[in-house]
Amino acid sequence: MKTPLVPQPTRWQHSTRRILAxxxxxxxxxxxxxxxxxxxxxxxxxxxxxxxxxxxxxxxxxxxxxxxxxxxxxxxxxxxxxxxxxxxxxxxxxxxxxxxxxxxxxxxxxxxxxxxxxxxxxxxxxxQPARVELVRLTNRQHLLAVADLFRVADEPKVSPGKGLAVVGYKSRNTRREDKALERNDTKIEFDFGKGRPEWAGEGTNGFALNWTGSVIADESGDYEFVVKTANGIRLWVNNDDQPLIDGSVSSFKGLEHTATLKLIGGRAYPLRL
CATH class of the missing domain: 1.10.760.10 (Cytochrome c-like domain)
Known part of the structure; x- marks a missing residue:
C-alpha cells in the first residue's frame, strides 16, 4: 500500500505565517x-x-x-x-x-x-496672575506716600510728654564745660531784660539757650512759625542744614520773625531753636 504524499510547507510559507500572525x-x-x-x-x-x-x-x-x-x-x-x-x-x-x-x-x-x-x-x-493697577490718591495720601519715600532712618522719636528740652550755657559758646541748665519747657516765653538769668551766673560773654524736640501738626497744611525776640535766634524745622528762620544778629528792638512751612498731619518734625 502506498502512502499518499502530503505537501510540506516551505520555509517561505512558514515565514509568511509568522509575519501575518x-x-x-x-x-x-x-x-x-x-x-x-x-x-x-x-x-x-x-x-x-x-x-x-x-x-x-x-x-x-x-x-x-x-x-x-x-x-x-x-x-x-x-x-x-x-x-x-x-x-x-x-x-x-x-x-x-x-x-x-x-x-x-x-x-x-x-x-x-x-x-x-x-x-x-x-x-x-x-x-490669572495678579495684576498691578494704578490707583488715584487723594492729596493727603499723595503727601504721605512722598513723605514715606523720603523718610530718613533717624526720624525723631516722640516722647509721651509735652514741651521742649532745653539746655542753657553760661556763655555764647555752646561748649560742654559751659553747660549750666537742663530742663523741659512746656512754653517758651521769657524776658531776661538787660540782665542775665540766675543760672548763667556772672559774666560778660552773654549766654545761650538751645531748645530741641519735635512738632506734630493736627492736619496737613501750611503752618506759620512766629518767633518774637530782641535776641539773636535761629529756628530749624525738619532741616538741620538750613534754618527756617535766621535772626542770628540781634537788634534789641523786639523783632518778629515769621516763616511758613507745609506739614503733613500726624507726622513728627524735628525742631531746634
Missing part, C-alpha cells in the same frame, strides 16, 4: 490601546487618565478649561470643594446624561484633574 497581534494591540485610552485608562499602567476622562465625559458640558458651555452648563467650574468631595459628587451625579457611569478610580482621577487645573483657588491663581 505578528501583524494580527499588533492590530489587536493597537485597537485595544485605542479603546483603553478612550475609556480613560493607560494601556501600560492601567491607571485612570484624568484629562482623558474629562475630555471624553465632561468637556461637552463644561468646556475645555471648565469655563462653561452655553446652553449646557453656563457657569464656570470653580469652587472650594476638596478633591474627596468632588469625587463623591462626580461618582453620584456625573455625567449628567448618564449618572453613575464615572465612579471609583475614574471619578477620583477626573476630580483631581479638575481641582488642580482650574477649579481650586490655587489653580485659578496660576491661570
Amino acid at each position: 505578528c501583524i494580527a497581534l499588533l492590530l489587536l494591540s493597537l485597537d485595544f490601546t485605542s479603546f483603553a485610552n478612550a475609556a480613560g485608562f493607560s494601556f501600560f499602567s492601567r491607571k485612570p487618565d484624568g484629562p482623558a476622562i474629562y475630555k471624553q465625559q465632561c468637556v461637552k458640558c463644561h468646556g475645555p478649561a471648565g469655563q462653561g458651555v452655553k446652553g449646557k452648563y453656563n457657569d464656570p467650574l470653580v469652587g472650594d470643594w476638596s478633591v474627596e468631595k468632588l469625587t463623591r459628587y462626580i461618582a453620584k451625579t456625573m455625567p449628567e446624561d448618564k449618572p453613575g457611569s464615572c465612579t471609583g478610580p475614574n471619578a477620583d482621577a477626573v476630580a483631581r484633574y479638575i481641582h488642580d487645573t482650574f477649579y481650586s483657588r490655587e489653580a485659578r491663581a496660576k491661570l
Whole structure:
C-alpha cells in the first residue's frame, strides 16, 4: 500500500505565517490601546487618565478649561470643594446624561484633574496672575506716600510728654564745660531784660539757650512759625542744614520773625531753636 504524499510547507510559507500572525497581534494591540485610552485608562499602567476622562465625559458640558458651555452648563467650574468631595459628587451625579457611569478610580482621577487645573483657588491663581493697577490718591495720601519715600532712618522719636528740652550755657559758646541748665519747657516765653538769668551766673560773654524736640501738626497744611525776640535766634524745622528762620544778629528792638512751612498731619518734625 502506498502512502499518499502530503505537501510540506516551505520555509517561505512558514515565514509568511509568522509575519501575518505578528501583524494580527499588533492590530489587536493597537485597537485595544485605542479603546483603553478612550475609556480613560493607560494601556501600560492601567491607571485612570484624568484629562482623558474629562475630555471624553465632561468637556461637552463644561468646556475645555471648565469655563462653561452655553446652553449646557453656563457657569464656570470653580469652587472650594476638596478633591474627596468632588469625587463623591462626580461618582453620584456625573455625567449628567448618564449618572453613575464615572465612579471609583475614574471619578477620583477626573476630580483631581479638575481641582488642580482650574477649579481650586490655587489653580485659578496660576491661570490669572495678579495684576498691578494704578490707583488715584487723594492729596493727603499723595503727601504721605512722598513723605514715606523720603523718610530718613533717624526720624525723631516722640516722647509721651509735652514741651521742649532745653539746655542753657553760661556763655555764647555752646561748649560742654559751659553747660549750666537742663530742663523741659512746656512754653517758651521769657524776658531776661538787660540782665542775665540766675543760672548763667556772672559774666560778660552773654549766654545761650538751645531748645530741641519735635512738632506734630493736627492736619496737613501750611503752618506759620512766629518767633518774637530782641535776641539773636535761629529756628530749624525738619532741616538741620538750613534754618527756617535766621535772626542770628540781634537788634534789641523786639523783632518778629515769621516763616511758613507745609506739614503733613500726624507726622513728627524735628525742631531746634
